[in-house]
Amino acid sequence: MRRLLFISLSALALAACQSGSSQRSSVSDQPQLSVPAGAQSVKIAADPTAVRAALTSSAQERGTVVLQDQPNMVVLERPMLGENPALDSEFGPSDNGQRVIRIRVRFTGTPCETLAVQDLAVINNVRTALEQSFVLPGNPNTMQSLQGLKSRAEQNSSCPPITS
Secondary structure (H helix, E strand, C coil): CHHHHHHHHHHHHHHHHHHHHHHCCCHHHCCCCCCCCCCEEEEECCCHHHHHHHHHHHHHHHCCEEEEEECCEEEEEEEECCCCHHHHHHHCCCCCCCEEEEEEEEEEEECCEEEEEEEEEEEECCCCCCCEEEEECCCHHHHHHHHHHHHHHHCCCCCCCCCC
16 A cells, blocks of 8 residues: 555656646747848847846836736737827727737847847727737837836846947
8 A cells, every 4th residue: 555655656756747848938938030021020138938027026116017928929009098199190080999019029038149030000089990010110219118127127137248
């Protein structure tokens, strides 16, 4: 009886060890990223987990909605309140729902070099049947935001700075 109990417990322990090791992802398991036209990118001297933490904590501090929080991607959404004639003329009115800016940041890399790729879209009539999405090209303001992410993620990193 003891022997059977010992064998059963050993089998359970072995299964637990094997399932735990198969769920861990190594650095080589990181996805490859492309930088599509209009997107912006920056190399960060920190690991992808630090980049993700910097993104989500910054969003929480600013009251920005986090739509998706995944190991290699965070999607943020900022409402555009009030009238905006410039956006109305370029993308049409958002008269059946709210207009938002959606920011997607994808990131991948090694413990001391993470590539972050940011793209933006204006969404008219968000979460309605008339929702429309328009991709926005990056600009100096959005690049400044990406540089802020870089600074924030590198603050607690022991990695040497990346010059690029």
